[in-house]
Amino acid sequence: MKTLIIVVHPNLHTSAVNKRWIEVLQQHPSKYDVHMLHDKYPSEMIDVAFEQQLVEAYDTIVFQFPFYWFNSPPLLKKWLDEVLTYGWAYGSKSGYKLAGKKIALAISAGIDEHEYSTTGKYKYSMETLTTPFELTFDYVRAQYKGIFVHYGVELNPSAEWVEESVAPYLQFLDGLQEGHHSS
Numbered sequence: 001m002k003t004l005i006i007v008v009h010p011n012l013h014t015s016a017v018n019k020r021w022i023e024v025l026q027q028h029p030s031k032y033d034v035h036m037l038h039d040k041y042p043s044e045m046i047d048v049a050f051e052q053q054l055v056e057a058y059d060t061i062v063f064q065f066p067f068y069w070f071n072s073p074p075l076l077k078k079w080l081d082e083v084l085t086y087g088w089a090y091g092s093k094s095g096y097k098l099a100g101k102k103i104a105l106a107i108s109a110g111i112d113e114h115e116y117s118t119t120g121k122y123k124y125s126m127e128t129l130t131t132p133f134e135l136t137f138d139y140v141r142a143q144y145k146g147i148f149v150h151y152g153v154e155l156n157p158s159a160e161w162v163e164e165s166v167a168p169y170l171q172f173l174d175g176l177q178e179g180h181h182s183s
Contacts, residue, residue: 002030003173004058005106008037008065008076016157017108017150017165018066024166032173033058037075044075051083056097060176063133064106066153070122070129080136089140099141102176105133106169107147110154148172 005025009018025032035054041047055061065072087095107126115121116129126149137144150165 001059001177003032003060003062003176004055005032005034005062005064006037006079007034008063008073008079010038010073010075012036012038015066015108016162017153018064020162020166021064021106021169024170037079041075044078046079046082048082048085051079052085052088052097055083055101058101060102060104062104062106062173062176065108067107067109067126067129067149072133084136084140096141098137101142102145103137103142104145104172104176105130105147106172107149108153108165109149109151111152112155113149113151116151145176 005022007018007022009015012019012022022034022036025034063072063076065076071077084090084098086092088097089095107130109116109126111121113126116124116126118124122129126147130147134144148169150169152161
């Protein structure tokens with residue numbers, strides 16, 4: 001079964017890591033379908049019925065985005081607010097359309113991993129900072145499978161550094177298909 005990768009990046013043309021990840025994912029069309037939210041909705045007017053039908057067709061869904069202001073880009077929040085509706089994602093006998101689906105996050109972060117710790121600049125781990133996503137996916141009875149993070153985007157944007165992220169990202173995605181939990 002293919003994995004749906006929902007990419008939420010408002011400035012993809014300036015991206016190093018996310019752009020490279022997309023290129024690699026698109027080289028494996030039998031394994032991954034890449035859905036670019038900003039390309040699909042440049043005016044941010046989300047077609048809720050289309051998005052619901054799309055995610056219903058996949059058992060594994062990954063939200064890929066850059067981490068800034070300690071959160072996701074606003075379009076992902078809007079997507080969650082509008083797509084995860086009562087009666088479809090939760091709250092009724094016919095709801096819970098995401099129940100049992102594997103959902104994970106793939107994040108590019110600006111600074112080094114040690115800065116996301118109790119002794120680091122940002123005081124909290126990435127796992128702690130992404131807890132609202134985990135709670136959201138638990139609430140809709142999906143299987144939250146954790147996060148893949150590539151740190152240091154702002155510090156080392158060299159082609160070699162970007163390329164070093166590709167194999168671990170693909171390994172993370174393969175682990176989702178095999179049922180392993182990674183973070």
